Amino acid sequence: MGTNKRFVRMKNGPRRARQGGAVAIEFALTFVIFFAVFYAIVSYAFPLLLVQNMNTAAAEGVRIAIQVDPAAENAGQRMEELAAENAERVLQDSRMIALFPGAFDINANMVGSLLELEISYDYTATPLLVPLQLPLIGPVPRLPDVLRAQASIDL
Secondary structure: OHHHHHHHHHHHHHHHHHHHHHHHHHHHHHHHHHHHHHHHHHHHHHHHHHHHHHHHHHHHHHHHHHHOOOOOOOHHHHHHHHHHHHHHHHHHHOOHHHHOOOOEEEEEEEEOOEEEEEEEEEOOOOOOOOOEEEOOOEEEOOOOOEEEEEEEEEO
């Protein structure tokens, strides 16, 4: 019996050593897939949160502009200024904006009785996360060059 156990151990030993290499290859393949999914989640989540904050700032900017009396002198110009100032204040108060190093372009235009406010951010100039080139997938995240948010109100 003692010899059989030795024989069985010797027989299983080399087989386990051969399986160790297969496990390493499987781990490497699955790690790449799981890392790509994790990186995609993180790299898309931050820009989407940024655009949501920009949308909120644009909506708050045009909402606050209705405080200006439309019959007042230079009412349109004052509404544009107030909308842009308030949108910038909301952006500066946001914690999410602190992560993004670039500048935000805020443009308010009064056309007739329609006040439009647009906020844009050049993501390719100052991205939060560098796009990762994955084989068979391409760049992650695949985002537009400029992220935009817009709000308007008809007075």
